[in-house]
Amino acid sequence: MKLSELDTNMPLIDTNIMLSRDILAKYMGSINSSSNSDKTIYNPIFFPTAIIFGEIFNKYSLPDGTIHLSQKISFSKPIKQNSMVHAFAKINKNTIKAGKRIISIKIEITNNKKTILHESMCNLLIS
Amino acid sequence: MNKYQKGYKTKSQAMTITQSKVISYAYSSGDINPIHINSEFAKKTMFKKTIAHGMMIGAFLGEMLFSEYGDVWLTSGSIDIKFKSPIYMDETIETYGEVVISENNIIKLNVSITKNDGTEAIKGYATIKF
Numbered sequence: 181m182k183l184s185e186l187d188t189n190m191p192l193i194d195t196n197i198m199l200s201r202d203i204l205a206k207y208m209g210s211i212n213s214s215s216n217s218d219k220t221i222y223n224p225i226f227f228p229t230a231i232i233f234g235e236i237f238n239k240y241s242l243p244d245g246t247i248h249l250s251q252k253i254s255f256s257k258p259i260k261q262n263s264m265v266h267a268f269a270k271i272n273k274n275t276i277k278a279g280k281r282i283i284s285i286k287i288e289i290t291n292n293k294k295t296i297l298h299e300s301m302c303n304l305l306i307s
Numbered sequence: 308m309n310k311y312q313k314g315y316k317t318k319s320q321a322m323t324i325t326q327s328k329v330i331s332y333a334y335s336s337g338d339i340n341p342i343h344i345n346s347e348f349a350k351k352t353m354f355k356k357t358i359a360h361g362m363m364i365g366a367f368l369g370e371m372l373f374s375e376y377g378d379v380w381l382t383s384g385s386i387d388i389k390f391k392s393p394i395y396m397d398e399t400i401e402t403y404g405e406v407v408i409s410e411n412n413i414i415k416l417n418v419s420i421t422k423n424d425g426t427e428a429i430k431g432y433a434t435i436k437f
Contacts, residue, residue: 216374
């Protein structure tokens with residue numbers, strides 16, 4: 181299914197995701213900061229959202245030339261390394277401006293008590 | 308200067324983005340959009356060359372703020388950034404952060420990432436409660 185064809189409020193994923201230390205180590209290696217993850221028990225703030233994006237983009241096909249326009253992340257509680265979280269993502273907006281489609285995706289990350297840990301919003305420009 | 312005071316500038320961090328790092332990021336995050344990892348595909352796009360993931364570049368700001376504020380950043384922060392210009396392979400980027408508001412145990416920092424040619428690639432702000 182194409183992401184660009186989905187309506188507002190359409191759920192994209194609603195699933196548990198394991199933020200394993202192995203994936204974190206590879207992620208930190210790619211951003212040249214492997215030392216930082218040893219200084220805390222928590223995940224870096226972009227990491228959970230990045231993994232959830234990967235899940236979304238694997239599940240829904242992205243049109244060629246998609247551009248990530250903006251990203252907002254707020255976090256009320258830290259997420260421990262090597263922990264399971266619940267990810268819920270939905271289409272927040274799917275609009276056309278000046279002939280270009282802009283899709284807004286909202287992601288909520290919660291723990292097993294359904295407490296919101298991270299919330300994020302991104303805008304993608306679909307050419 | 309105290310790092311929670313208005314006017315404090317974070318230590319900037321510079322790094323060069325390489326295709327191998329971008330491929331490593333793509334496979335660790337699962338975002339394997341070919342615009343980031345396939346040069347033949349990228350030639351057909353408006354960018355003509357592969358570009359780094361916005362979230363990968365944004366993560367450098369997260370690491371800069373962690374280096375300054377440690378777990379305080381990870382437990383009570385937020386960040387709002389706009390991707391203004393793509394980062395191509397072998398470009399060097401530098402992070403920037405400055406406390407612009409400090410009141411009621413909350414600081415707001417202007418944050419950005421600039422390329423070595425002076426182009427601003429990412430711009431936005433972060434807030435931290437302490």
